């Protein structure tokens with residue numbers, strides 16, 4: 001029983017059908033298979049698979065915590081500091097699956113940046129190892145820009161299509177001319193948006209369509225000029241007012257349109273609990289129009305098209321007495337010909353929340369990468385890539401919550417796990433009808449109810465869905481319980 005293979009199902013048989021199910025579940029059971037042949041060294045391949053598996057089942061960044069003995073611990077440190085284990089190989093391996101799973105699907109590709117801060121470990125971290133100043137120009141850390149791939153219809157996570165890691169210089173003096181208007185985008189950090197778009201197009205080339213979803217930072221003229229094609233679309237929140245070919249300005253043009261309709265956006269039961277958001281039902285008014293955006297007059301690139309045609313959607317909150325009412329302007333290359341089209345774009349944009357949750361999961365209360373004991377930035381960066389992959393499992397559970405169309409339970413949990421979940425379900429269900437798990441036991445949604453309960457979620461009247469951190473806590477607890485259960489069953 002102390003064989004790691006039995007415990008973590010590392011050698012579980014690989015088949016394309018199984019892979020599809022596993023990956024769709026954000027669940028990469030066949031870890032060793034995933035890394036086979038990747039490093040040109042069988043021992044490194046095997047080690048990568050084992051570490052990936054340990055991260056998957058322990059959901060922590062602590063090498064000390066996920067390994068079972070000192071030998072494993074040392075081997076993991078060695079692996080992460082091995083120069084032949086490159087960031088690129090790890091990233092390519094993590095991104096590979098999305099290319100297989102996207103075939104003939106309409107794909108949403110949500111992309112965003114996160115900062116990883118290691119200031120607390122300043123004294124331990126070795127200089128010159130891929131770390132540098134963070135956004136506050138003081139702390140040490142690095143940045144990651146990642147692209148999360150979703151099936152647009154089923155809202156199932158299919159993986160990651162691109163990961164970029166970078167660090168700024170370690171001291172302020174060398175940070176001159178940063179993001180200056182006079183330099184071309186290739187030399188700027190904001191090039192990450194174009195890189196993500198291009199890499200995702202390549203990775204997801206077998207998809208029926210790809211829609212990149214980005215926040216205001218992604219509102220860059222080059223993107224509209226260079227990324228969209230017959231297969232690729234953009235949904236990007238507008239950052240600043242833009243001059244149109246007609247001489248008019250975007251904001252005026254939008255607000256001058258007749259309202260197309262009103263609807264309620266639920267910010268009460270929204271799982272989005274970002275700071276400063278007043279819980280409310282926001283009644284919004286929707287406007288839209290087709291616009292031709294002019295290339296900014298001071299643009300350094302002379303060869304870019306002079307204007308780009310996009311559809312603009314305005315979402316304006318009508319609820320009175322709100323401190324910061326919603327006012328979103330969204331630019332998209334998708335067609336917006338009526339109110340329904342506009343609402344679809346708004347709702348797709350709102351899914352951007354998933355990438356923020358994914359990034360949250362690798363930090364503080366999730367995998368806690370920022371508390372990692374590693375001393376080299378390069379090792380931290382490699383571990384971050386592997387953790388991002390493992391975080392998908394929790395994300396998958398999150399999407400399955402209360403989702404009647406969630407996937408079959410056996411795609412995510414195996415038979416003994418389901419047995420164990422059943423016992424736990426009996427324990428957690430209350431006496432009254434109201435306190436029962438109302439999901440179909442054949443579905444992942446049913447399992448997620450149990451996992452959420454384990455994580456401390458309260459199924460009260462003012463029903464609020466569990467967040468990723470609660471689900472992660474529940475999953476951790478379940479893995480512990482299940483391991484104990486397995487040990488007990490095998491002993492009898």
Ligand SMILES: [Mn+2]
Nearest residue numbers: 112113215217
């Ligand atoms: Mn952002």
